[in-house]
Amino acid sequence: MNTEELMESLKKVVKPYVKSEEGFKNITASSDLINDLKINSANLIDVILDIENEFDIVIDNASMEKMLTVGSAIDIITTKLNEK
């Protein structure tokens, strides 16, 4: 899966949680999940669980803490997919 495909899959996962349509329209690797996409901080855990289901991976607590932007999410997903 290349980065573009990953981005499309990730967008599908985060969409239900996004509260800023503007932020979602202009989504880039540097988009901050909380500040730009306005995802409720409590919902971050649900986003991560949905990512796990979507990509069939397990994201450990340490990786979870780093997952603050779209780019960091893609990096972590890529790492976990490569470990499979």
Next chain:
Amino acid sequence: MQEVNNRVVITGLGVVAPNGVGITDFTNAIKQGISGISYHKELETLGFSCCIGGIPLVPEALQLQYLSALQLKNFNSPGILYGCMAGMDAWKDAGLMINETADWDSGTVFGTGTTSVEKFRESVNKIDAGQVRTLGSNAVLQTMTSGVSAYLSGILGLGNLVTSNSSACCTGTESILMGYERIRSGNAKRMLVGACSDGGPYVWGGFDAMRVMSYKHNDNPEKASRPMSATANGFVPGSGAGALLLESLSSAVERGAKIYGEIAGGALNAGGQRGNGSMTAPNSEAVQRCISKAIENAGVDVNEIDLINGHLTATSKDAEEINNWATVLNRKGKNFPYVHSLKAMTGHCLAAAGAIESVAAVICLANDFIFPSINCEDIHPDIGAIIDAEKIPQRLLENNKLRLIAKASFGFGDINACLIFKKYNG
């Protein structure tokens, strides 16, 4: 704080009942004596003796008018859903807007009997399977007892007292009195009060095991809930939510809000599980004291009570309840007020019962009608010996001026709640 003694009126109503969702449908249903009790295959499959119950019809499209798709994601708490629907309807019915900033003058006491058992079961199963990390963010929000009041506060922007009471089958009636006290004492202008209850096997199972539910009418569900009938054979379980928007009279008048009626007063007490009271049976002395205190607190003439909206669950305790009313009011035979039980149509909605039944009472009060008490064409002889049969309306009585309605609820733990609703005459 000094005693303020504000008058408290009802300016909004909302209901999610087995026989009608929303005030319009519910009003039509109670006028026509429509039962909301149906057969549930799932209960039979699980080996229940009582395979019938009342569950409100709330399709997904309707749910989405109240909660967002995100709120409904991984949502498994029908009680909270019913409570939000009824509460939001009552708020809107009162002509109030969703607050952009916290409304410091508005709060809620919205009760429930159990936490959301379906969500709890889902969570327990995951935890037992070693999957605690997959519970997601909302297992706590949906299983905390105060979940329903927390959801409502967030949706409406309530900035006063936000809490959930729990007192078995008194919960709904108690919430109304708690909100009433809050406004009366000047600590809030508006209180959204009511209660909700989940339905289904995990809530109803314990009652089935106690053999207190009807099991003789599985093939005839609409005839099963028979309060005050000689053939009453246990209660039929229900679920749902009822909500009332209580407001200080001055706030209601200032807003130009429509006023359904006034809360004249009420009382709460317990029998201490002494005398003939126990964990599951009411102490008659306490019931009588509660009704008596409510009347005293309301400062009304017992002869102006035109209607009793009873607790009347369709068990052997119905005759005892009628006797308690007759004793306190000192009114018997043809002199007894009209009396009816909504449970004949909705089943016993447990924690939500008092709230849904109070909504029905306020609708009657505002519109001067008395809904029929269905399924008691064969009045229990012990009740017939105390009051005249015509006092239990078998069909709708319209254009029947109502001055005062007394509403009572009694619950496990030997607890009692009684409210006096009064026609608002300016």
